[in-house]
Amino acid sequence: MTVERAQGTGNGGRVQSADLFIQQADLTGKEGRFRDTLTRLPGVRAVGSITAPEGSPSAEISVRVDYDPGTTNPLILREALQREGFTVLSASEAP
Numbered sequence: 001m002t003v004e005r006a007q008g009t010g011n012g013g014r015v016q017s018a019d020l021f022i023q024q025a026d027l028t029g030k031e032g033r034f035r036d037t038l039t040r041l042p043g044v045r046a047v048g049s050i051t052a053p054e055g056s057p058s059a060e061i062s063v064r065v066d067y068d069p070g071t072t073n074p075l076i077l078r079e080a081l082q083r084e085g086f087t088v089l090s091a092s093e094a095p
Contacts, residue, residue, distance in 0.1 A: 015045055016067060017094035018074040021060045023087035024052070030086075034063075037084045043071025060089055 027034055031050055038047045048064040065077060078091040 014069060016069045018065045018067060018077060018091060019094045020063050020065060020074070020077065020081070020088060021090040022063070022081070023089060024059045024061050026085065026087045027061050033084070034081070034086060037081060037086075038065055038077065041072060041077065041080055043068040044077070064094060 022034070027050065034050070035047050038044050044065060044067050046066040048066075050061055050063045052061055067073070067077070074091040074093060078088045081088050
């Protein structure tokens, strides 16, 4: 998995993960902008690889984001991406 690390937040190392599912048509060819949008957000620690779910002819792309729960959460991530024109189909804490 390719992971891009963002700036640390100094919150004692607490990290949670979110699984984001993005409409593939919105993301194709804009992966760099998508990743940049996430890594600029306060509290984002790392952005995983951008992949289509295995064995699925789905029109969605998934990405796991590690974040500082004292600074951000999946809803904030979703809203920031939607402001940039990405259709976020689902954003939730990863198990």
